[in-house]
Amino acid sequence: xxxxxxKTDSPKTRVARRQFIFDSARMACGVGxxxxxxxxxxxQAKALPALALRPPGALPEDDFLGAxxxxxxxxxxxxxxxxxxxxxxxxxxxxTPYFTARNIPCEMCExxxxxxxxxxxxxxxxxxxxxKSKMGIAVLIDHETCLNFLGLRCDxxxxxCPVIDKAITLEMVSNQRTGRHAxxxxxxxxxxxxxxxxxxxxxxxxxxxxxxxPPKLAQGALGKHYRLGWEEQKKAGRSLLDESKMLxxxxxxxxxxxxxxxYDPASGQTAPPARDGSGSQGGVMPSLPPGLGxxx
Amino acid sequence: MNTRRTGAxxxxxxxxxxxxxxxxxxxxxxxGILALFLxxxxxxxxxxxxxxxxxxxxxxLPLTDPYVALQSxxxxxxxxxxxxxxxxxxxxxxxxxxxxxxxxxxxxxxxxTDAAGWLRQRLGIKGSVHLAxxxxxxxxxxxxxxxxxxxxxxxxxxxxxSMLHRGLIFGLGAAWTVVLAVFLFDLFVMSRxxxxxxxxxxxxxxxxxxxxxxxxxxxxxxxxNDCMDCFEVCPEPQVIRPALKGESRGVGPVxxxxxxxxxxxxxxxxxxxxxxxxxxxxxxxxxxxxxxAPGEAR
Numbered sequence: 001x002x003x004x005x006x007k008t009d010s011p012k013t014r015v016a017r018r019q020f021i022f023d024s025a026r027m028a029c030g031v032g033x034x035x036x037x038x039x040x041x042x043x044q045a046k047a048l049p050a051l052a053l054r055p056p057g058a059l060p061e062d063d064f065l066g067a068x069x070x071x072x073x074x075x076x077x078x079x080x081x082x083x084x085x086x087x088x089x090x091x092x093x094x095x096t097p098y099f100t101a102r103n104i105p106c107e108m109c110e111x112x113x114x115x116x117x118x119x120x121x122x123x124x125x126x127x128x129x130x131x132k133s134k135m136g137i138a139v140l141i142d143h144e145t146c147l148n149f150l151g152l153r154c155d156x157x158x159x160x161c162p163v164i165d166k167a168i169t170l171e172m173v174s175n176q177r178t179g180r181h182a183x184x185x186x187x188x189x190x191x192x193x194x195x196x197x198x199x200x201x202x203x204x205x206x207x208x209x210x211x212x213x214p215p216k217l218a219q220g221a222l223g224k225h226y227r228l229g230w231e232e233q234k235k236a237g238r239s240l241l242d243e244s245k246m247l248x249x250x251x252x253x254x255x256x257x258x259x260x261x262x263y264d265p266a267s268g269q270t271a272p273p274a275r276d277g278s279g280s281q282g283g284v285m286p287s288l289p290p291g292l293g294x295x296x
Numbered sequence: 297m298n299t300r301r302t303g304a305x306x307x308x309x310x311x312x313x314x315x316x317x318x319x320x321x322x323x324x325x326x327x328g329i330l331a332l333f334l335x336x337x338x339x340x341x342x343x344x345x346x347x348x349x350x351x352x353x354x355x356x357l358p359l360t361d362p363y364v365a366l367q368s369x370x371x372x373x374x375x376x377x378x379x380x381x382x383x384x385x386x387x388x389x390x391x392x393x394x395x396x397x398x399x400x401x402x403x404x405x406x407x408x409t410d411a412a413g414w415l416r417q418r419l420g421i422k423g424s425v426h427l428a429x430x431x432x433x434x435x436x437x438x439x440x441x442x443x444x445x446x447x448x449x450x451x452x453x454x455x456x457x458s459m460l461h462r463g464l465i466f467g468l469g470a471a472w473t474v475v476l477a478v479f480l481f482d483l484f485v486m487s488r489x490x491x492x493x494x495x496x497x498x499x500x501x502x503x504x505x506x507x508x509x510x511x512x513x514x515x516x517x518x519x520x521n522d523c524m525d526c527f528e529v530c531p532e533p534q535v536i537r538p539a540l541k542g543e544s545r546g547v548g549p550v551x552x553x554x555x556x557x558x559x560x561x562x563x564x565x566x567x568x569x570x571x572x573x574x575x576x577x578x579x580x581x582x583x584x585x586x587x588x589a590p591g592e593a594r
Contacts, residue, residue, distance in 0.1 A: 023428070031434040035442050042448040065448040066371030069364045069379070070458060071350030072466050076336070085462060087469025094453055095349075095462055119350050119358065119379030120368065 045093040052098040057115045057127035068122035070095030074114035101197020101212045136195030136212040138188045146209040157199035166192035302528040305567040318560030325401045347462045358382035363500040370443040395505020400559035412482035424487040432499035502554040511576045513550040514540045519568040526562035548579030
């Protein structure tokens with residue numbers, strides 16, 4: 001108001017300055033409250049529900065919510081209407097794309113139009129092979145209702161899998177209930193599963209026994225220091241230990257059997273090592289316990 | 297109390313159509329743009345895909361909302377090539393035509409708040425909570441800092457502008473409640489509350505239009521008869537005074553304030569044709585030589 005320059009502040013300017021500081025403080029507090037609320041809401045928004053899947057190539061959720069600008073181009077370019085944008089009342093961050101496998105799964109287009117349409121990094125443009133996408137991981141979550149686990153041959157999830165025999169295989173085990181049949185257990189292999197959700201969509205049960213879950217929920221993780229001996233051995237091409245110095249703890253064998261090179265604590269004898277590699281010759285350890293399989 | 301309708305004089309003087317010219321053009325623009333976006337999902341004619349955050353027109357023209365892109369940038373994410381080209385086009389366009397032209401010519405919430413403002417006037421609702429108009433800049437700053445801190449494009453979590461526009465195109469869901477809240481807020485709580493005080497999208501575009509060449513001006517301000525209609529209809533009435541009443545202080549007639557939305561309601565509503573669209577460069581300190589307005593000067 002006044003343009004006069006004074007050496008000392010007049011009471012008027014002092015009042016004006018106080019008022020300015022108070023007004024600014026008021027504003028900062030008010031907007032800060034709003035920001036706090038938004039920040040907490042943002043934290044909630046990062047908790048994507050387990051059954052909401054992101055499109056192929058989507059960054060991890062934390063990064064996705066910063067990169068996605070909620071334009072819906074991926075939704076538009078999906079030929080199967082798989083994707084939709086989250087509405088405000090949904091537990092998915094408003095305006096972001098997702099799909100529910102049980103409703104419409106991803107058909108895994110080879111040209112991945114949704115990723116191509118994305119104007120940001122939210123869907124990683126480096127993803128050019130749809131088989132490498134990781135929208136989630138299928139988990140055969142209910143062993144009690146899955147028809148194959150009941151000993152029937154449903155196999156639908158296995159048949160519809162676009163990466164059949166790699167992402168889902170049928171593992172044969174004996175049916176303990178009947179004692180004479182086999183069970184073919186659908187088994188997901190995470191390294192090949194893209195999380196497209198076709199298995200979940202087509203599960204014939206009322207509630208799907210196989211479901212696509214975020215990898216974080218679906219997978220365990222070995223301790224970082226874990227080494228699998230048999231794999232290390234394969235990698236090195238030989239045993240990593242000097243086997244001659246390995247201490248072999250005594251264990252009991254069925255009476256009358258012997259194992260080449262094996263120390264028998266009962267007799268205090270060590271059986272002579274096998275010659276010409278024919279370990280199963282003459283009175284040695286049978287491949288199976290007597291009475292179970294083997295030669296008739 | 298004066299019971300006459302705002303703009304009645306202009307209607308009497310210029311006829312209804314001329315007294316609503318820019319309002320009608322603006323509504324055509326707002327609804328037309330919305331119609332273009334809706335043509336795809338409703339009729340299967342894909343002229344434009346996307347929404348106001350990012351759209352792709354006829355598979356050649358990308359347009360990106362620079363404010364959303366800036367928030368995304370604050371989280372450390374850079375758009376892809378088309379997204380960046382879209383940002384550049386929008387920045388240049390709104391710099392040229394006036395940043396907040398977005399608000400009055402494109403934004404769908406403007407229709408809602410204009411309706412609230414109109415109804416507020418018709419119902420004669422007087423009380424209004426006081427809040428500084430700079431609040432929006434604080435919110436703008438908060439959303440950028442907040443985006444950086446949370447790693448989420450923060451304002452998009454609640455932005456009524458994109459919620460409404462996206463909702464109309466992709467499915468509204470509960471977004472109508474947010475829009476209704478804005479309407480009721482403007483109607484009962486604060487006059488011109490949302491667009492004029494709070495919305496950080498408008499705040500961003502006002503900064504973008506700080507030096508825009510296209511401006512509304514009052515070149516015939518000498519003819520002003522102080523009817524106050526322009527102040528009544530203006531969503532940002534504080535921007536008018538310096539230009540309209542600046543003759544004695546040597547201030548030119550161009551409305552330079554960045555928060556003028558270039559809506560042109562003042563042009564419509566003035567019976568003396570004081571206002572017109574123009575360029576910011578044509579801003580002589582004195583407009584005293586302007587001939588009086590057509591018709592008798594009061």
